[in-house]
Amino acid sequence: MATLETSSSSTLKLPDALPLDSGQTLENVEIAYETYGEMAADKSNIVLIFHALTMDQYVASPHPITGKPGWWSESVGPGKTIDTDRFHVICANVIGGCMGSTGPSSLDGEGQPYAMRFPVITIRDMVRAQVALLDHLGIGTLHAVIGGSMGGMLALSLAANYPERAARVIGIATTARHSAQNIAFHEVGRQAIMADPNWRKGEYYADGISPDAGLAVARMAAHITYLSEAGLTEKFGRRLQDRKAISFGFDADFQIESYLRHQGISFTSRFDANSYLYITRAMDYFDLAEEHGGRLADAFAGASARFCLISFDTDWLYPTAETRNVVHALNAAAAPVSFVELSAPYGHDSFLLDVPALDSVIKGFLE
Amino acid sequence: MATLETSSSSTLKLPDALPLDSGQTLENVEIAYETYGEMAADKSNIVLIFHALTMDQYVASPHPITGKPGWWSESVGPGKTIDTDRFHVICANVIGGCMGSTGPSSLDGEGQPYAMRFPVITIRDMVRAQVALLDHLGIGTLHAVIGGSMGGMLALSLAANYPERAARVIGIATTARHSAQNIAFHEVGRQAIMADPNWRKGEYYADGISPDAGLAVARMAAHITYLSEAGLTEKFGRRLQDRKAISFGFDADFQIESYLRHQGISFTSRFDANSYLYITRAMDYFDLAEEHGGRLADAFAGASARFCLISFDTDWLYPTAETRNVVHALNAAAAPVSFVELSAPYGHDSFLLDVPALDSVIKGFLE
Numbered sequence: 001m002a003t004l005e006t007s008s009s010s011t012l013k014l015p016d017a018l019p020l021d022s023g024q025t026l027e028n029v030e031i032a033y034e035t036y037g038e039m040a041a042d043k044s045n046i047v048l049i050f051h052a053l054t055m056d057q058y059v060a061s062p063h064p065i066t067g068k069p070g071w072w073s074e075s076v077g078p079g080k081t082i083d084t085d086r087f088h089v090i091c092a093n094v095i096g097g098c099m100g101s102t103g104p105s106s107l108d109g110e111g112q113p114y115a116m117r118f119p120v121i122t123i124r125d126m127v128r129a130q131v132a133l134l135d136h137l138g139i140g141t142l143h144a145v146i147g148g149s150m151g152g153m154l155a156l157s158l159a160a161n162y163p164e165r166a167a168r169v170i171g172i173a174t175t176a177r178h179s180a181q182n183i184a185f186h187e188v189g190r191q192a193i194m195a196d197p198n199w200r201k202g203e204y205y206a207d208g209i210s211p212d213a214g215l216a217v218a219r220m221a222a223h224i225t226y227l228s229e230a231g232l233t234e235k236f237g238r239r240l241q242d243r244k245a246i247s248f249g250f251d252a253d254f255q256i257e258s259y260l261r262h263q264g265i266s267f268t269s270r271f272d273a274n275s276y277l278y279i280t281r282a283m284d285y286f287d288l289a290e291e292h293g294g295r296l297a298d299a300f301a302g303a304s305a306r307f308c309l310i311s312f313d314t315d316w317l318y319p320t321a322e323t324r325n326v327v328h329a330l331n332a333a334a335a336p337v338s339f340v341e342l343s344a345p346y347g348h349d350s351f352l353l354d355v356p357a358l359d360s361v362i363k364g365f366l367e
Numbered sequence: 368m369a370t371l372e373t374s375s376s377s378t379l380k381l382p383d384a385l386p387l388d389s390g391q392t393l394e395n396v397e398i399a400y401e402t403y404g405e406m407a408a409d410k411s412n413i414v415l416i417f418h419a420l421t422m423d424q425y426v427a428s429p430h431p432i433t434g435k436p437g438w439w440s441e442s443v444g445p446g447k448t449i450d451t452d453r454f455h456v457i458c459a460n461v462i463g464g465c466m467g468s469t470g471p472s473s474l475d476g477e478g479q480p481y482a483m484r485f486p487v488i489t490i491r492d493m494v495r496a497q498v499a500l501l502d503h504l505g506i507g508t509l510h511a512v513i514g515g516s517m518g519g520m521l522a523l524s525l526a527a528n529y530p531e532r533a534a535r536v537i538g539i540a541t542t543a544r545h546s547a548q549n550i551a552f553h554e555v556g557r558q559a560i561m562a563d564p565n566w567r568k569g570e571y572y573a574d575g576i577s578p579d580a581g582l583a584v585a586r587m588a589a590h591i592t593y594l595s596e597a598g599l600t601e602k603f604g605r606r607l608q609d610r611k612a613i614s615f616g617f618d619a620d621f622q623i624e625s626y627l628r629h630q631g632i633s634f635t636s637r638f639d640a641n642s643y644l645y646i647t648r649a650m651d652y653f654d655l656a657e658e659h660g661g662r663l664a665d666a667f668a669g670a671s672a673r674f675c676l677i678s679f680d681t682d683w684l685y686p687t688a689e690t691r692n693v694v695h696a697l698n699a700a701a702a703p704v705s706f707v708e709l710s711a712p713y714g715h716d717s718f719l720l721d722v723p724a725l726d727s728v729i730k731g732f733l734e
Contacts, residue, residue, distance in 0.1 A: 022615040120615040180599035180623040181591065187624045188587045190617065191631070195580035197564055213562035220555045221588050224548065229683075232547035238654060246652055248389040248487040250557065250644065254651070256547040257554045264558070277617065284621070285613055287605060316596075316683075 007036050007061045011100055014132050018095070024119040027109060031133045032100025033057050033092035036076065037084030043139050047082055047366070048130070048166070049091040050147030050154035052352075053279055054219075054271060056099040059091040060084070065270045071352060081359040082366065087143065092133055094126040094154070096279050098272035101129070105205060105272045115274060116202035123150070123286045127157045131165060144168035144366055148351035149318065150279070153286050156326065159307070160288055160299040170308045170365060172358070173315050173351040175322035176296055176329070177287035182317065185225050186280040189218030193273045202274050215273040216264030223263045228314035228347030232256065289329075296325065297332035307337040308365040310351075310358060317348040338365060374403050374428045378467055381499050385462070388489040394476060398500045399467025400424050400459035403443065404451030410506050414449055414733070415497070415533070416458040417514030417521035419719075420646055421586075421638060423466040426458040427451070432637045438719060448726040449733065454510065459500055461493040461521070463646050465639035468496070472572060472639045482641060483569035490517070490653045494524045498532060511535035511733055515718035516685065517646070520653050523693065526674070527655055527666040537675045537732060539725070540682050540718040542689035543663055543696070544654035549684065552592050553647040556585030560640045569641050582640040583631030590630045595681035595714030599623065656696075663696035670697070674704040675732040677718075677725060684715040705732065 011032045017025040034057045039046065049059050049072070060076040062069060075081040076089055093101035096118070104118040134142070145166040147155040152174025159169045175182075193199055196214030204210045227235075236256040240246065243253065252258040292299035307330050311323035320341045330337040342357050344350035351358070378399045384392040401424045406413065416426050416439070427443040429436060442448040443456055460468035463485070471485040501509070512533040514522040519541025526536045542549075560566055563581030571577045594602075603623040607613065610620065619625040659666035674697050678690035687708045697704040709724050711717035718725070 024615075116617075120617075177605065179596065180603040180605065180621070181594075181596045183605070183621050184587075184591045184599065184623050184627055187619075187621075187627055188584060188591065191587060191628070192559055192562075192584045194617075195559075195563065195584055217555060217559045217562055217584065220551075220558060224551045224555065227548075229546065229548045229686075232551065236547040238544065238547065238550070238657075248391075250483075250487075250561075250648065252554075254547070254550050254554075256551050260551055260554055261558070281617065290605075319596075 007034060009034055009061075012133055012136055014129070014136070016132075018125070018129055018132065020119055020125045021122040022119055026095070026102065026119060029095060029102045029129060029132075030100065030106070031092050031095070031102075031129055033090055033133065034059065034061055036060055036089040037087055039088040044143060045087050046139055046142050047087045047089045048134070048142050048145045049076070049082075049089060050130075050145065050151035051091060051094065052147075052149040052151050053283065054267070055151075056097060057091045057093045058099075059089070063270070074354060075359055075362070081363045082146070087366075092130050094279065095129045096121050096126065096275060096282060098275040103272065104202065104274035104278055113205040115205065118274070118278060120281055121278060122282050123153045123157050124161055124291065126282065127154050127161060130154075131158070131162050134165065140165070142166040144170060146170040146172070146362070147174070148172035149174055149348065150283055153283065156288055157286075159303055159305055160292065163302040163304055166305050168308070168365060169305045170310070170362060171323075171326065172310045173312055173318055173348055175318040176289060176299075176326045178284045179322070183284045185221060186284050188221050190277055190280060192217040192221070193277060199273060202277075204273075210268070211273045212265075212268040215268050215271065215276060216261075218276060219267040220260045220264040223260060225317045226347060226349045228316065228345060230314060231345045231347050234345065296329035300330055300333035300335050303330070303333060303335045305335070306365075307335055308361065309337060309339045310361055311341045312344050312346075312348070312350040312355075313341055314345055315348040315350065374401060376401055376428075379500055379503055381496070381503070383499075385492070385496055385499065387486055387492045389486055391486040393462070393469065393486060396462060396469045396496060396499075397467065397473070398459050398462070398469075398496055400457055400500065401426065401428055403427055403456040404454050406455040411510060412454050413506055413509050414454045414456045415501070415509050415512045416443070416449075416456060417497075417512065417518035418458060418461065419514075419516035419518050420650065421634070422518075423464065424458045424460045425466075426456070430637070441721060442726055442729070448730045449513070454733075459497050461646065462496045463488050463493065463642060463649060465642040470639070471569065471641035471645055480572040482572065485641070485645060487648055488645060489649050490520045490524050491528060491658065493649065494521050494528060497521075498525070498529050501532065507532070509533040511537060513537040513539070513729070514541070515539035516541055516715065517650055520650065523655055524653075526670055526672055527659065530669040530671055533672050535675070535732060536672045537677070537729060538690075538693065539677045540679055540685055540715055542685040543656060543666075543693045545651050546689070550651045552588060553651050555588050557644050557647060559584040559588070560644060566640060569644075571640075577635070578640045579632075579635040582635050582638065582643060583628075585643060586634040587627045587631040590627060592684045593714060593716045595683065595712060597681060598712045598714050601712065663692065664699035667697055667700035667702050670700060670702045672702070673732075674702055675728065676704060676706045677728055678708045679711045679713075679715070679717040679722075680708055681712055682715040682717065
């Protein structure tokens with residue numbers, strides 16, 4: 001195995017139309033993906049990483065818009081937890097996204113952006129597109145598939161629908177279905193976007209005036225759900241932002257306000273509002289049990305992979321109970337499963353942050 | 368004591384300018400209030416109820432806009448928990464509100480709506496206005512003061528700043544300070560309102576075109592925080608709204624979406640967006656310890672009342688730990704305090720819903 005790190009960006013145009021769960025098909029689908037590390041001749045060393053809602057394929061390479069390091073570059077790279085000296089890592093932008101894979105901002109057959117004429121997709125549709133990518137690359141069974149949050153939903157969906165495609169499945173801070181509360185938060189975000197007059201029913205690409213204010217509010221609301229109450233208190237508390245006393249006004253007096261506003265505004269520079277609508281919708285529709293006749297264990301009836309499920313004790317977006325639900329189903333399906341709830345103060349975002357125990361669990365499971 | 372229920376609506380114009388914590392003063396302050404039951408000749412039977420953020424003085428009488436029963440009419444009335452055959456109940460709209468007390472939609476000295484020229488107020492300012500009302504009514508010491516959520520903050524503030532004015536203080540589902548997470552959710556709501564082009568820096572009263580879309584989003588986000596995850600799952604789960612299958616679209620497929628949209632839209636018919644900004648700001652500024660030198664016990668140093676604090680086990684907006692914090696401070700100040708955490712499935716909203724144990728605790732404490 002080579003020790004040189006290699007990172008390359010590619011875009012595949014799928015040769016065939018992609019069938020969708022809605023019954024529609026999507027033509028001329030493009031999948032933008034990054035790879036790291038060398039592929040073994042027998043293709044036995046491949047790790048597919050699925051990204052979360054607002055992430056993308058730049059898992060360990062600088063983001064082309066923000067210039068920031070890849071979102072999981074702490075854990076993916078030569079000698080790291082997901083060791084690119086050993087593994088060939090693939091990460092593709094989900095369809096519906098806005099970083100090169102076909103989504104609402106892509107051009108349709110007439111050369112116009114799809115906008116809201118893009119078909120509503122599901123998590124399984126996203127997986128189907130990436131299985132087509134694996135087919136194209138001649139990859140049969142992955143050494144492992146890994147994903148956190150929405151990426152974990154894709155990992156579970158792949159395990160359920162394409163059981164032969166992965167020997168190991170790692171799901172982090174995830175769930176087998178979106179709860180009413182999960183749907184509720186997403187609906188607030190969608191309504192914030194759609195309430196922005198610049199949204200114009202999604203037709204904002206021509207003049208480039210996009211519904212940034214609405215998207216920023218959506219991001220702010222979502223961001224709160226990614227952090228634990230205790231983490232927020234520790235990080236921000238009631239500390240003031242660059243002032244000694246409250247201003248008796250509506251400026252961002254508190255650090256938490258300033259932080260949230262920054263999160264909201266900066267998000268709009270790298271994310272498409274319509275993509276946010278479509279991807280959140282796919283997540284809300286996700287219910288792996290319902291998709292397999294109502295019983296989650298049946299979703300995993302054909303599973304041959306080993307599973308590793310990881311939750312965080314302070315994650316209230318996808319709390320440990322949701323992971324336990326998956327573990328029980330895997331037990332009922334007699335699938336081998338490791339499950340650990342890790343203690344970390346950061347809430348749902350723990351899966352993206354420096355939690356050493358997470359890295360050791362993943363490293364051990366990938367052996 | 369009369370057994371006839373009497374309900375009357377009054378508005379008091381304060382004779383003096385109201386000093387505010389900001390250092391400003393507010394002239395010509397009006398306080399709109401409702402009363403129920405007869406006042407005893409010696410004024411010994413008076414219960415003051417403080418309302419929550421989006422509530423008002425119509426605690427047990429029909430709301431003049433919605434026509435719905437008063438927000439606590441289950442518990443306030445003849446023979447009820449807060450028995451208006453025995454007690455004279457007063458509930459006043461907070462200043463900053465929009466149901467008759469002076470707020471941003473009120474006219475200033477030049478006959479123009481204040482809009483954002485209304486001064487930023489605090490919880491203590493709201494209390495100060497209502498103490499002026501008590502002064503006007505010749506009421507010295509209340510039999511009890513009661514409030515839930517923001518109303519509980521007012522009750523604690525009254526106990527801290529006007530300790531001689533209440534013999535009993537009941538705080539329900541409340542806190543002595545707004546946490547970073549509390550501030551964060553309010554900031555999302557404010558940003559949603561301010562992002563609405565109809566907000567126009569608050570100057571929307573002239574043409575009556577108000578920032579309803581932004582206010583609805585703010586209400587939706589806040590509403591999620593009022594309900595428990597388990598309660599949402601029980602009440603809505605992933606049940607669909609008037610359809611047998613998902614629509615693969617952006618309609619309100621799920622009942623929770625339909626419910627939230629309805630909550631958002633209906634709120635705009637009875638609430639002023641600028642009032643929402645000012646009242647949430649007052650709540651975010653609330654930190655009873657900081658107001659009294661940094662130590663919460665010092666806030667209650669002069670307290671002579673008996674206290675009753677009630678929290679709910681599923682309330683994640685103002686969780687039991689916040690109430691415990693108040694109880695510990697009262698203990699340190701050697702104030703007599705009863706504390707109970709009630710089990711109820713509804714989250715924060717439990718204080719407004721049918722929780723029989725809540726009624727029996729209040730009834731017992733009022734004896």
